[in-house]
Amino acid sequence: MAPALAEHPSGRWSDFGKRTLSAAVMGPVALAGVWEGGLAFSLVIAAAALGLVIEWSALCRRPGWTPLFPLGLAYVALAGAALLWLRDDPAVGRANVLFLLLVVWAGDIAAYLTGRWIGGPRLAPGISPGKTWSGAIGGLLAAAAAGLLTALLLFHGANGRAVAIAAFLGIVAQGGDLLESFVKRRLEVKDSGHLIPGHGGLFDRLDSVLAAAPAAALLALTLGRGVALWQ
DSSP: OOOOOOSSGGGTTTTHHHHHHHHHHHHHHHHHHHHHOHHHHHHHHHHHHHHHHHHHHHHTTSTTTGGGHHHHHHHHHHHHHHHHHHHTOTTTHHHHHHHHHHHHHHHHHHHHHHHHHHOOSEEETTTEEEEEHHHHHHHHHHHHHHHHHHHHHHHSOOOHHHHHHHHHHHHHHHHHHHHHHHHHHHHTOSOSOSSBTTTBSHHHHHHHHHHHHHHHHHHHHHHOTTOOTTO
């Protein structure tokens, strides 16, 4: 998720070690699945989807939230289907999913670091009091830079479209982050779960990807099969 600014400066980095360790474990697993594709990637998506559904089911046990369970289920299913469909493209599937994930991850990491380091005015205090404009801007710039670099490395050439697409996906990803923060605020919980040290639950870690994946799939559908997202 994007950064939550601590009330006391000395505590701003208290979860940094746990977040780094969790990312060091989860990141390579996800990338290996993307690289291999096929059954390996399907298993990664299935495991993440199952965890998300279990987590959402637990959250929906709170009074008044049970009828909303199908909405969360559909949200998870849409993102999972989008990722599987993107990766299934034999020509650019691997490149497109790597582009998406690296853009989203770069945005998340930069938002966390910039928000904790600079702080400043709150982005949406009524939804998530910890998120700052500095974090949002830093995340967006990092997402755009990651898109340009990824396109350059994967296809040995990049242009302004790669920056624009990456920035678009970065904005959508931040919207997904805010949506999850809004839901948690309504549920009156700090984290969606406790599975991942330093991150909370799976929704806390995957909120940006859940929002950006369908947007990337829609763009790929518009461009046609065999065309990279930034081409």
